[in-house]
Amino acid sequence: MITLESGTGNYTTIDHTSFNYFAGNNYLGLTNKPELINKAIAALISYGTNFAASRQTTGTADIHLGLEEQLAQFKGKEAAMVFASGYLGNKLIMEYLRDQYSVVLLDSMAHSSIIDGIPRAVETIDTYAHLDMNQLEELLKKYAGKRALIASDGLFALTGEITPLDEIHRLAEKYDALILVDDAHATGVLGENGRGTQEYYHLENSPRIFQSETMSKALGAYGGFVAGSEEMISAIRKKSAFYGASTSLPPALVATGAAALSYLAEHVDLKSKLVSNIRYVKIGMKQIGLETSDAETPICPVFCSSQAEAKRLSDFLMENQIIAPAVDYPVKTGKFIVRITVSAAHTAEQLSHLINTLKIWNDGRN
């Protein structure tokens, strides 16, 4: 395992050496922006390190309410709620919807936070092959008579693929199902305003779709959030033991999330910068002859022929001052992946160094 000796922006330090950082999920390059850091420091000075109380007792501060208002506005929804971990958002939504479905249908590569979030009392859980809409329809037919909740990642963390939410939605309408989308990697990235997979497919007004999101990736902050109707948000607040009985999000993180949303609103060019960096890398990879995913997303995997080859590539990149890990968790993809992620902040020199290095490796392999 790599041990970092600095933060992670375009570069990181390991063993006293600076590396180009093409890993993690800092898709908009926000984690070391002074605009965010200064707000975090100001909140630490004003509020201290922690509220040390749950949201339902004495742990709700004005900055939580302000952030939730900003998130609701960002999402174009009536209300939003923040909590300590994006991992728990799927659970909160599935618990809230509990009376409205009796079957859960999962993409076979659904993130562990979706699987862990399924309420214990759900009797039927079934899986369709990754992105396979025919199999999903077969399952919907198989369980006709029971109402299904279809659950999938919006943007898959390892492969960079976007789930076909338009087709899932068409099937959900046909079979009267509900949909849960884990948009941890899509928030700030997909859709015209960065509102995620639902916006990307122009399905923002569908009452069937529920999104679980996080501030921990593209937004450069930390903590999960859910946005929706007033009714839904206040029901989740009342119903969730986790929300009611765990410590509220600490001041520095609340302030960072709020600053990230303001920064996004003021820097509308960030998304186009990201897209142009993604295009450069994905087109470059294809020209070299590397296998990657087609979707225009910041996750640019190199699909290798074995885990050993993936490890060799990751090591070769590191020898050339590039960090991009060979990954085989948290879901089994059946592929051997070196996960390269591109951010809006990477420079032209860094991108061309990446592509040149991949080319040298590929030439040596062939």
Ligand SMILES: Cc1ncc(COP(=O)(O)O)c(C=O)c1O
């Ligand atoms: C698809 C997906 N959902 C949820 C999470 C959890 O989000 P957080 O790290 O904000 O808890 C992650 C990864 O961290 C993820 O990849």
